[in-house]
Amino acid sequence: MTDYVLVxxxxxxxxxxxxxxxxxxxxxxxxxGRTADKIPAHQKGxxxxxxxxxxxxxxxxEEARLFVAEQIPQYVFWVGGIFLKKRLAxxxxxxxxxxxxxxxxxxxxxxxxxxxxxxxxxxxxxxVVIGSTSSYTxxxxxxxxxxxxxxxxxxxxxxxxxxVRELPGSKTTLVNxxxxxxxxxxxxxxDTSHLMDPAGIACTIWERVARQTVSYHEYSIxxxxxxxxxxxxxxxxxxxxxx
Numbered sequence: 001m002t003d004y005v006l007v008x009x010x011x012x013x014x015x016x017x018x019x020x021x022x023x024x025x026x027x028x029x030x031x032x033g034r035t036a037d038k039i040p041a042h043q044k045g046x047x048x049x050x051x052x053x054x055x056x057x058x059x060x061x062e063e064a065r066l067f068v069a070e071q072i073p074q075y076v077f078w079v080g081g082i083f084l085k086k087r088l089a090x091x092x093x094x095x096x097x098x099x100x101x102x103x104x105x106x107x108x109x110x111x112x113x114x115x116x117x118x119x120x121x122x123x124x125x126x127x128v129v130i131g132s133t134s135s136y137t138x139x140x141x142x143x144x145x146x147x148x149x150x151x152x153x154x155x156x157x158x159x160x161x162x163x164v165r166e167l168p169g170s171k172t173t174l175v176n177x178x179x180x181x182x183x184x185x186x187x188x189x190x191d192t193s194h195l196m197d198p199a200g201i202a203c204t205i206w207e208r209v210a211r212q213t214v215s216y217h218e219y220s221i222x223x224x225x226x227x228x229x230x231x232x233x234x235x236x237x238x239x240x241x242x243x
């Protein structure tokens with residue numbers, strides 16, 4: 001197998017744009033997600049596999065596991081996610097559990113399995129985590145969503161030390177992105193016309209990932225608004241105070 005990129009959550013939106021950009025950079029692209037069976041087979045040459053972060057039994061999935069067991073990907077992208085804008089009092093236990101599994105516990109469990117394969121193979125890899133500016137921004141009626149984005153950021157900052165210690169030569173990247181023109185907000189009254197283009201953001205992320213030399217790099221891509229150029233800010237950003 002040639003060098004390949006695994007994009008967890010790569011069947012639509014920014015994740016799919018990242019997989020398409022991987023192809024343009026001459027990698028084999030494996031994109032996983034719940035909706036893999038609903039995407040045209042081998043769209044633009046992307047290998048689509050089913051993966052369900054909400055599965056308590058197998059969040060990595062057999063199809064993705066077959067690729068990882070045969071060869072460790074050179075890059076692992078953790079993308080994916082669902083949106084919830086509700087008062088906490090209006091959130092059902094089922095909604096909270098689904099959000100938590102999709103944004104945090106499922107991907108972490110899947111990554112743990114990938115990492116075990118990599119350690120056994122003594123093969124370093126580059127982990128790229130697509131976070132959110134919501135991890136440091138106070139947003140009305142998005143307590144569950146924003147807190148899970150913060151947990152995701154906390155995980156990668158801590159795990160990056162384990163990754164480099166156990167597999168020297170590995171790298172991690174955390175990209176906190178603003179909202180984009182995707183189907184992420186489908187079913188809400190949020191206007192996406194002024195948001196960032198996922199294809200352009202995917203290209204920019206890849207450019208930075210490809211030239212990264214340090215073990216850990218974190219930056220944010222904030223929405224300039226009304227079609228303006230996105231704002232890039234390096235480092236860990238200060239968090240909003242609630243009042």
